[in-house]
Amino acid sequence: MTDWIEACAADDVDEEDVIRFDHEGRTFAIYRSPDDEYFATDGLCTHEKVHLADGLVMDDIIECPKHNGRFNYKTGAAKGAPVCVNLKTYPVKVEAGMVMIQLS
Amino acid sequence: MGDHGAVIVGAGECGARAAFALREEGYAGPITLLGAERHLPYERPPLSKDGMSADAPGIKTIAEASRYESAAIRLMLSTEVASIDRARKSLNLGDGTTLPYETLLLATGARPRLLSLADTSRHCLYLRTHDDAGLIAARLGSGPRVIIIGGGFIGLELAASARGRGCDVTVLEALPRLLARAVPEGIAAVLADAHLRNGVDIRFGATIAAIEDKDSGVEVRLGDGSVLQADLCIIGIGAIPNVELAERAGLATDNGICVDETLRTNDPAIFAAGDCCSFPLSIYGGRRVRLEAWRNAQEQGTLAAGNMLGRHAAHASVPWFWSDQYDLTIQIAGLADEGRTTIRRNMGEDAFILFHLADDGRLVAASGIGRGNAVARDIRLAEMLIARSARPVADKLADAEIKLKSLLAA
Numbered sequence: 001m002t003d004w005i006e007a008c009a010a011d012d013v014d015e016e017d018v019i020r021f022d023h024e025g026r027t028f029a030i031y032r033s034p035d036d037e038y039f040a041t042d043g044l045c046t047h048e049k050v051h052l053a054d055g056l057v058m059d060d061i062i063e064c065p066k067h068n069g070r071f072n073y074k075t076g077a078a079k080g081a082p083v084c085v086n087l088k089t090y091p092v093k094v095e096a097g098m099v100m101i102q103l104s
Numbered sequence: 105m106g107d108h109g110a111v112i113v114g115a116g117e118c119g120a121r122a123a124f125a126l127r128e129e130g131y132a133g134p135i136t137l138l139g140a141e142r143h144l145p146y147e148r149p150p151l152s153k154d155g156m157s158a159d160a161p162g163i164k165t166i167a168e169a170s171r172y173e174s175a176a177i178r179l180m181l182s183t184e185v186a187s188i189d190r191a192r193k194s195l196n197l198g199d200g201t202t203l204p205y206e207t208l209l210l211a212t213g214a215r216p217r218l219l220s221l222a223d224t225s226r227h228c229l230y231l232r233t234h235d236d237a238g239l240i241a242a243r244l245g246s247g248p249r250v251i252i253i254g255g256g257f258i259g260l261e262l263a264a265s266a267r268g269r270g271c272d273v274t275v276l277e278a279l280p281r282l283l284a285r286a287v288p289e290g291i292a293a294v295l296a297d298a299h300l301r302n303g304v305d306i307r308f309g310a311t312i313a314a315i316e317d318k319d320s321g322v323e324v325r326l327g328d329g330s331v332l333q334a335d336l337c338i339i340g341i342g343a344i345p346n347v348e349l350a351e352r353a354g355l356a357t358d359n360g361i362c363v364d365e366t367l368r369t370n371d372p373a374i375f376a377a378g379d380c381c382s383f384p385l386s387i388y389g390g391r392r393v394r395l396e397a398w399r400n401a402q403e404q405g406t407l408a409a410g411n412m413l414g415r416h417a418a419h420a421s422v423p424w425f426w427s428d429q430y431d432l433t434i435q436i437a438g439l440a441d442e443g444r445t446t447i448r449r450n451m452g453e454d455a456f457i458l459f460h461l462a463d464d465g466r467l468v469a470a471s472g473i474g475r476g477n478a479v480a481r482d483i484r485l486a487e488m489l490i491a492r493s494a495r496p497v498a499d500k501l502a503d504a505e506i507k508l509k510s511l512l513a514a
């Protein structure tokens with residue numbers, strides 16, 4: 001089953017930034033990269049359950065606000081201590097100025 | 105590197121990270137990680153925080169046993185290294201066995217400073233290890249009266265955790281304020297307030313005259329003559345670096361095992377990193393410091409690993425640490441005592457950052473406090489500005505409407 005849901009307006013997210021999106025008890029992070037593409041991952045860090053949307057986006061990295069664990073938000077790959085478990089990513093598309101993410 | 109490979113003494117945060125980093129750097133020879141504790145290497149920060157929320161604290165390991173296996177890291181736990189024979193390049197393991205090394209990393213960490221007045225008390229405990237945490241957490245369950253000697257980070261985190269378990273908590277601090285060494289006044293005051301609001305009794309300027317076990321617990325007599333009774337007393341008066349192994353081997357020490365900016369000791373085959381070492385901090389013109397901070401232990405472990413393999417990379421990062429108490433988090437980047445002037449940035453809902461500037465206008469440190477991660481992003485950006493020796497315009501730092509990221513681009 002594929003289920004596209006509307007997460008936010010495209011201009012709700014600044015370039016090279018991230019916002020939080022909550023949906024049906026789940027929480028996600030929506031990113032806008034420096035080259036103006038959108039991405040989505042699970043909202044919580046895999047080290048301790050901390051909202052990544054409070055963290056810092058640098059190029060294709062999201063850095064966790066709590067202990068500076070890093071992930072590539074495009075692939076979900078954990079990029080070094082203290083995080084070692086990858087982040088789940090979700091397909092994203094932008095339609096009529098809205099960012100949509102696909103939950104499976 | 106020869107056949108004897110890389111050996112790491114101390115299986116804590118720093119040693120474990122160094123072992124994995126050696127493999128990540130492509131090293132194919134033998135790696136041995138020796139640790140005196142019986143547990144797989146684990147994270148210490150939770151010990152005084154979430155670890156105290158139940159009678160039996162969980163253990164947050166740095167990596168599962170299988171990851172050491174697949175990285176071919178030989179883990180020797182419950183093994184205390186007795187001495188280093190530098191001429192033979194070999195370690196004595198106490199039980200008569202020896203272990204040769206080609207290159208050696210000392211990551212022996214630190215241990216609690218002891219209070220001699222408490223030597224004979226059965227009710228005075230210290231916190232450094234998982235086993236220490238187990239002893240303390242088990243005793244908090246019955247909601248006892250707890251005295252905490254020392255208003256430092258570990259004492260204050262324990263005070264918050266013990267209040268969370270319903271204990272009656274008194275903190276005894278020798279100085280007129282909390283955290284005088286590492287935290288600016290404005291932030292220490294907010295923390296003191298939070299403890300008072302949460303029902304902790306803080307006694308400033310308290311000196312300890314005597315500690316005595318009684319039938320029903322422990323009695324602490326203060327210099328001003330007052331007497332406090334408790335079921336349990338936890339002592340958090342600082343940590344001292346584990347330098348004895350290095351000292352006996354004739355390595356230089358100075359409030360820690362002395363290393364250069366590449367973390368090498370005065371023996372070119374031996375490195376030291378983490379809480380046990382004192383090193384020159386390049387961002388402050390080579391000022392020699394010893395840090396007791398988790399991220400530093402990771403970064404130095406990783407850097408030392410590369411240098412054990414023949415790199416000559418210099419340590420250049422900005423000190424950074426955090427502490428959690430109640431719903432407040434403080435984060436500090438840089439050493440605040442390097443600053444002369446302070447600029448405050450209010451970030452709403454009791455969250456704020458103090459920026460510390462040197463005489464020449466350089467941003468040298470930033471200290472923040474707030475609920476959850478309210479200050480985290482800006483502290484991280486401040487850290488980058490500090491690393492670049494940036495001289496930001498004071499008005500821009502003070503104005504929360506101006507994004508710090510824009511100052512980085514400038």
Ligand SMILES: Cc1cc2nc3c(=O)[nH]c(=O)nc-3n(C[C@H](O)[C@H](O)[C@H](O)COP(=O)(O)OP(=O)(O)OC[C@H]3O[C@@H](n4cnc5c(N)ncnc54)[C@H](O)[C@@H]3O)c2cc1C
Nearest residue numbers: 114116117118140148149185213378379396397398401425
């Ligand atoms: C309760 C607590 C809470 C903390 N909270 C925070 C926090 O919130 N934020 C923060 O930034 N930092 C915090 N820290 C500090 C952080 O945990 C340390 O900086 C970090 O653990 C240092 O790592 P290390 O590997 O250098 O030393 P350690 O973690 O101390 O590890 C050293 C290891 O070496 C072993 N060893 C020593 N001598 C020998 C020998 N001769 N032979 C074999 N083994 C030996 C020891 O047994 C120990 O296991 C906290 C520390 C504690 C204790």
Ligand code: FES
Nearest residue numbers: 045047048064069
């Ligand atoms: S919670 Fe994200 S790095 Fe620790």
